[in-house]
Amino acid sequence: MDIHELLTAARAGSQRATGRLLSLVESDRRDDVLAVLQSRPVRTVGITGPPGAGKSTTVAVLVAAYRARGLRVAVLAVDPSSPYSGGALLGDRIRMAAHINDPGVLIRSVATRGHLGGLSAAVPAAIRLLAALSYDIVVLETVGVGQSEVEIAAVADPTVAILNPGAGDAVQAAKAGLLEVADIIVVNKADREGADQTVRDLHIETGMPVLKIIAAENTGIDDLVGAIDAHHRTDDPRRRAARARLQILSLAQSALRTHPGLAELSAAVAGGDLDVYTATARLLDGVQVTPE
Amino acid sequence: MDIHELLTAARAGSQRATGRLLSLVESDRRDDVLAVLQSRPVRTVGITGPPGAGKSTTVAVLVAAYRARGLRVAVLAVDPSSPYSGGALLGDRIRMAAHINDPGVLIRSVATRGHLGGLSAAVPAAIRLLAALSYDIVVLETVGVGQSEVEIAAVADPTVAILNPGAGDAVQAAKAGLLEVADIIVVNKADREGADQTVRDLHIETGMPVLKIIAAENTGIDDLVGAIDAHHRTDDPRRRAARARLQILSLAQSALRTHPGLAELSAAVAGGDLDVYTATARLLDGVQVTPE
The missing domain is CATH 3.40.50.300 (P-loop containing nucleotide triphosphate hydrolases)
Known part of the structure; x- marks a missing residue:
């Protein structure tokens, strides 16, 4: 079943279809699911x-x-x-x-x-x-x-x-x-x-x-x-914006912590080959928001 | 006094020169100071x-x-x-x-x-x-x-x-x-x-x-x-690399939290105009490591 078929089945009450959609949002197909959601x-x-x-x-x-x-x-x-x-x-x-x-x-x-x-x-x-x-x-x-x-x-x-x-x-x-x-x-x-x-x-x-x-x-x-x-x-717009801010910072933090280049940059700083500011700039430069 | 003169004075024992150099590393001239330090x-x-x-x-x-x-x-x-x-x-x-x-x-x-x-x-x-x-x-x-x-x-x-x-x-x-x-x-x-x-x-x-x-x-x-x-x-290379990692992540976090675009992105997410993943990607895309 493709995403539209899964959504139709889930809306009709299929918990199995809902489960598969939840698995998709945990995968690298998250954006495909989000794109079709109202x-x-x-x-x-x-x-x-x-x-x-x-x-x-x-x-x-x-x-x-x-x-x-x-x-x-x-x-x-x-x-x-x-x-x-x-x-x-x-x-x-x-x-x-x-x-x-x-x-x-x-x-x-x-x-x-x-x-x-x-x-x-x-x-x-x-x-x-x-x-x-x-x-x-x-x-x-x-x-x-x-x-x-x-x-x-x-x-x-x-x-x-x-x-x-x-x-x-x-x-x-x-x-x-x-x-x-x-x-x-x-x-x-x-x-x-x-x-x-x-x-x-x-x-x-x-x-x-x-x-x-x-x-x-x-x-x-x-x-x-x-x-x-x-x-x-x-609830009000100010509280919603505060939560959105925390979510953005937390997702950014997740993306940074799991970045594959972080270990190498850390070793370079520890070894004196790179200063920590340049390392941070390089990390931020190369980070993508990818699924876990 | 320029940075080289301040360094010479600080090395000769001037606490005033040292204080001025410390002020410089807290300013947007930090990189100029770091560039000449052994x-x-x-x-x-x-x-x-x-x-x-x-x-x-x-x-x-x-x-x-x-x-x-x-x-x-x-x-x-x-x-x-x-x-x-x-x-x-x-x-x-x-x-x-x-x-x-x-x-x-x-x-x-x-x-x-x-x-x-x-x-x-x-x-x-x-x-x-x-x-x-x-x-x-x-x-x-x-x-x-x-x-x-x-x-x-x-x-x-x-x-x-x-x-x-x-x-x-x-x-x-x-x-x-x-x-x-x-x-x-x-x-x-x-x-x-x-x-x-x-x-x-x-x-x-x-x-x-x-x-x-x-x-x-x-x-x-x-x-x-x-x-x-x-x-x-x-102390050993592993511990130094662990500290370097924490420093990089912490500096990155500081840069993200103080980013001028964060408030606008948060409001856009709260208002339903932007999903939180796109907002995070835009934040990471636009962040520079700048002095506080």
């Missing part, structure tokens, strides 16, 4: 947080809440170790399994270059594709603590940080720069000891309201959906 | 840490230790709020004042673009200039917690993180990504309560040896100098 606004939500905080459980109940509202939902797991691509706990799989046969829900992992590689170049294109395929909301889930958590804030709006009671998660989130980029902070497993103290500490640290949920019991999810809705309603 | 190896040390950790006091006693060994020392304070350019506590000024009239010590602040701007483009050139002027060691001091702390690791080797007893500094350092880039971790004010616990916590967190000093009493400084020396002795 631009359509889509709501995005980023779900980040340390491992074990309950991100997958939260995503599962969020998906259910959006489905109950009649919205079509796509989940992109932005990490190679994501539950959806192999590293799953059985519990996560079971929770998401409720949505596996729902044609209004798409679940897909997106390859990344790891936490130092900048934004996965495929992510903005994948979101545009899912928008064109009439998904109403795209949930981006990151796994682990690292740069990917921060990069996701360039495309997701709002970015929701899921943390647990106790100091450990807060420190990890701070370490990852997550508290600075989060738009909504959520303490999950809020029935555990110390939850109120963690909520207070996070509020003092960030100056932001902090929500309490118990995702596994579907408690507090309406408030979370409400906070996400409120954030979407207040 | 390359000469120089040792660098980065001193970073949260505000109040005792960086300036540590730098002052380090400078004294190097002077006692007959080495010529240059201190570059990489921050606009540095003690040397205005934001000083009186105590810091008094401690550094011991070196003000010593012709073997140069103290100078370097303008930066703030913590999001990437490496100050002037810093690698300033180090090359100071090397050519026969300084034996360049101490780079950063102030505050932010990206500049991490960027300094691209040029300094080793990077020394100065922290205080208690959890506060460790969390701040973790937040700034400092613990990941530090080569040597130092707990200053080690006579305070909780110092041994902080040393243990930092050792567990980082897997690195952690030194204890009391900079204000000149205690532990010989061990710190020894650790810095040991790090210099083990």
Whole structure:
């Protein structure tokens, strides 16, 4: 099937066709797909947080809440170790399994270059594709603590940080720069000891309201959906331009870091054969924005 | 005076001429200065840490230790709020004042673009200039917690993180990504309560040896100098190439972030007139490595 046939099949409900199109936007045929897509606004939500905080459980109940509202939902797991691509706990799989046969829900992992590689170049294109395929909301889930958590804030709006009671998660989130980029902070497993103290500490640290949920019991999810809705309603051109700026810089960073000439230029500088300014100029001169 | 005359005067001991040359490498005449400099190896040390950790006091006693060994020392304070350019506590000024009239010590602040701007483009050139002027060691001091702390690791080797007893500094350092880039971790004010616990916590967190000093009493400084020396002795081409790579990427990042076309490209993406890949390609296409 060519791209037009795949789009037709995907619009008719073929998740297999959608999957093949998502693979194409991760490949060097990305531009061919983008060229035939109509631009359509889509709501995005980023779900980040340390491992074990309950991100997958939260995503599962969020998906259910959006489905109950009649919205079509796509989940992109932005990490190679994501539950959806192999590293799953059985519990996560079971929770998401409720949505596996729902044609209004798409679940897909997106390859990344790891936490130092900048934004996965495929992510903005994948979101545009899912928008064109009439998904109403795209949930981006990151796994682990690292740069990917921060990069996701360039495309997701709002970015929701899921943390647990106790100091450990807060420190990890701070370490990852997550508290600075989060738009909504959520303490999950809020029935555990110390939850109120963690909520207070996070509020003092960030100056932001902090929500309490118990995702596994579907408690507090309406408030979370409400906070996400409120954030979407207040979007404006200035915030969109700020995200676009972050995306451009992050894609540029990815292109620079993965440039095949960088190692040689670095060795030349280290060996005293080239000054670092000339090396930088040469790197910038030769960089193309290519798929990963 | 032209550049050659300034170099002659600086070599003859004129700190005023050295200051003017450092101003030139921060200006659009940087390349003119670099073009006439002979390359000469120089040792660098980065001193970073949260505000109040005792960086300036540590730098002052380090400078004294190097002077006692007959080495010529240059201190570059990489921050606009540095003690040397205005934001000083009186105590810091008094401690550094011991070196003000010593012709073997140069103290100078370097303008930066703030913590999001990437490496100050002037810093690698300033180090090359100071090397050519026969300084034996360049101490780079950063102030505050932010990206500049991490960027300094691209040029300094080793990077020394100065922290205080208690959890506060460790969390701040973790937040700034400092613990990941530090080569040597130092707990200053080690006579305070909780110092041994902080040393243990930092050792567990980082897997690195952690030194204890009391900079204000000149205690532990010989061990710190020894650790810095040991790090210099083990430098190798691989580590130099890794630093060169970080410098190139950081300078490129600075050039991208400060590009005059970025705002317009971001607005075009936000408005749906341009896709983010084309915007990134145009940005990379038009970027020059210019002075800040």
